[in-house]
Amino acid sequence: MGIKIVNTAAARAMQCQEPDVLVMNKALATTLINYRAAAALADSMLLRGIITEAERTKLCTVFAKKYGLSSFSIFA
Numbered sequence: 001m002g003i004k005i006v007n008t009a010a011a012r013a014m015q016c017q018e019p020d021v022l023v024m025n026k027a028l029a030t031t032l033i034n035y036r037a038a039a040a041l042a043d044s045m046l047l048r049g050i051i052t053e054a055e056r057t058k059l060c061t062v063f064a065k066k067y068g069l070s071s072f073s074i075f076a
Contacts, residue, residue, distance in 0.1 A: 035067040
């Protein structure tokens, strides 16, 4: 005797996203890429001895503000 598999959910668990939500996600992705690129430059400057750790921290704070990220963000 085989096991019958059926869908018992009353509705879809995940709805399709609206197009404007996808645009927001693309914008956030672009923002994060730009922030991480700027932060990587600061990291490179730190490793080369061009700036201090304190200066790197200040730069990353400026970058976070520029790209609209909270200093408490997991991305900043």
